[in-house]
Amino acid sequence: MAVMSFFHNPHRFMAGSKWPAWGFTILGIVLIVTGFGIGFFRTPEDFQQDERARMMFVHVPAMWLCMFSYAFMVGASFISFVWRHALADVAAKSAAPVGAVFTAVGLITGSVWGYTTWGTWWEWGDARLVSVLLLFFIFLGYIAVWEAMETPQKAARAAAILCLVGAVNIPIIHFSVEWFASLHQKSTFMTTDAKTTAEFKTPMYIAALGYLALFGGLTLLNMRAEIMKTRADILLQRKQAAD
């Protein structure tokens, strides 16, 4: 609550967010390059999936972070809807393009990995694949709502409602492999009986931390751009009214 109140003032946010925004972005890039590098060049071939297993270092963190991005947007939309926090809408709006790109990366790499493993690029009957595609469309719909409404206030309200309704898809994505018959394998990293070795876990966690830092950095940079643009629009409108 104290942090929420502190950042209610956009000036305070602008003053305190510059270095964290760039710091997280650079940290994210460094960690992703390290994770991808170890994963591609140093990780041994898997005994079942041979070199195809190396795709997990790109695909799995993208899928984790696309769900995280959406959960972040749901939290921000809820805060905006209930407390009308000045920056909550900006935060949700700023996270959406980053989340959409993570989802697209997850979908494309998943499709390629699926083709080499299952022999098909896409399976419409698979709940995991279809629910992630739906998440991608929700991200696009959310971005479109912001552009389509007449005023930013109306857009923020409509986008927050869409985001909160779309939240039902997140548990469906997560549990789809448990609830429905699926080509997609069940969760192997987040279970207590996971047998994944450190050779695979290390680059995976480095890449995932990189995606997380990049998400934080890019969301903060997008928020800063959004605040500057709003401020510029207000000044231009004031000038036009005065002329």
Add this chain to the structure above:
Amino acid sequence: MPVTVDTDYTAYVVFGYAVGVIGLLGVTIWTVLRLINAQRKLEQAEKDDTP
């Protein structure tokens, strides 16, 4: 007739990594350009606003 199974997956793996790199680099560059444009727009608006 024997069925030939292609077991060389290098091209697929490289393509997967390329998608990841292009996607993440793309969204990073897009964000930075958006920030630069917003900064320019604000500077211009503040200059015009100065009496």
